[in-house]
Amino acid sequence: MNLHHFFIFFLLLIPFTLLSQTRLYNISEVKITKPYEQISPLGKYRYDSLSYEIARKQTNYIFEKFNYTSDDTEVQGFSCIPKTTSGTKIPVIIYNRGGTGNIGRITEEDFPDFYALAKNGFAVYASNYRYVGASGANDQIGGDDIQDVIKLFQSIKNIDFIDVDNIFMVGVSRGGLMTYKSLTHINVNAAAVIGGIADFENLTNKRPIFLTGWTDLSQDLNYKGLENILPDFIQKKEQHIHDRSAVKWTDKINTPLYILHSRQDGKVPIDGTIELVKKLNTLKKEFQVKIYNQKSHSLPYSKFDSFEEIIHWFKKYIKY
Template sequence: MGKTKVYSIVICLLNIFICFSQVNAIKNEKVILINKKYNETSKVTQYLYDSLFYETAHSQKKVGFFEFDYKSDEFLVKGFITKPLRLSKKKYPVIIYNRGGTGNYGKISAEDFPFFYKWYQEGFIVVASNYRFVNERGPFDQFGGSDINDVISLFKYLKVFDFIDLENVFMIGVSRGGMMTYKLTKYLSVNAAAVIGGVTNLKTLIQNRPVFLNGWNDAEKEEDNYKGLRNILKDFDIHKEQYIEDRSAVRWANKINTPIYILHSRQDGFVSVNHAIEMAGELEKANKEYQLKVYNEKSHSLPFQYFDSHEEISDWFKKHMK
């Protein structure tokens, strides 16, 4: 057999292997149903959605909400995606959603899917990660440490979904997810991003809320407790400034090249509005593209039931669509 023919066979087998690997990069995909009726959901959920919209998302038959496993470093991480139940050749722009919370607090569940559905109504697919620090690993959440890799890995897996338009990738981060969004802009190329109630200065956060530094141990379930960054990050007291620097976008705003829309409430009781104002100031100094909107009403997550946050972000993303 000639060398040219052998070479061709090897290349063919390699291409088959690559295709097979990509197809199997996403594992254990299964549909997740919105089982609860509106009056059975938590107070938080009822704050996020009005009953009419929630029931619309619950009863519609066009879109499926799916959970899947994907590899990130040595971990198998839970990912989520909305997609049409009947796929065509159409390609959709995609939003990577970075959840808030710490460990098991704030992890994604079926009650987040109406939010994803709202974006589907605007023509977007939403993908999200629960990060690696959930379930028994929840108490050890690095809060913007190695968990950043879980979103980077998810970004790389977007190519597996042939209905996603890789030319139009956007990102939304809420609270802790805002901190991660800022950090991820240094590693990922996305058209534009939006940050709601986001953390931009870890030093300020741990001063105002020491539980992030020292943790808590009063949860009913052990896995819902949190050890605190001081007890999780290696040699924290020695490398404290480095850890803070790494999680504080106000200190490296000049490295952010993604257009950012910052939305925050003046009366945010969880993350001070100063995080947003300080960040906007640093982006302004660095001559970066950004927009800032501060709401007077009290809120942290700025749900579209009460705020125009969805319309503002939607317009921002469509402005940066290719």
């Protein structure tokens, strides 16, 4: 290849290289618009009026929405970042949301949670995962959507103010499953899971609707169920359950974990978490666990010390 041909080849390669990099785009600022009196009953359970209004009115952090590419899919994400970074590098928390399909999808009502974490000196990034909107009923719950967490992790490492040596992860409910599974593919300093799914077999034995689906909600909130989504589910049921159960591959998780769960969790039974903790202990993994007696699922920081404890856990693993 002569110099002229090499130069042409190089120019042709540049667009491919740029396209192959994972980056955020269509970034725009969003705000918490609703006053506390107008938020949902779930929002009022999650937040007290004071902490909500502080998050809504504060000016040191901004909330953004953006898009990024995962596989060949455009995925929506959200962030809470300092308004000014003063040339410093900021540690990051990747927040893995709970819910199935459009149930639990991120909205402005999640921003106070992001702010509660970010105000401790972090930037927070979260994915809505690929199965929202028209595709919400087809959620694979830890199938190909795991790539959405991995690609977000890769994307934020390209942001100039992000401290790539200090990346952490939080997962809530289904987000716990997403956290456990993604940690077998990527490395973060430490992670925390709140009411997370650790044993998908145990969960679906007690709540088979995740396999069979449901039709009793509004159309956008209904769900087909994994056995109707994955064409090979019946033939490979054991493998699909295995792939979504951290208790089956605990040895592959090497990230320091802080696990928080309510003994009276009515959504995700604590049994899976207890089994996971036993295996973490047997394998001499680095972990901490806190089991609350009060009945709750998401352990909102307005009623529990969950966020405070998580931040304390993360700061133990910050690299200076």
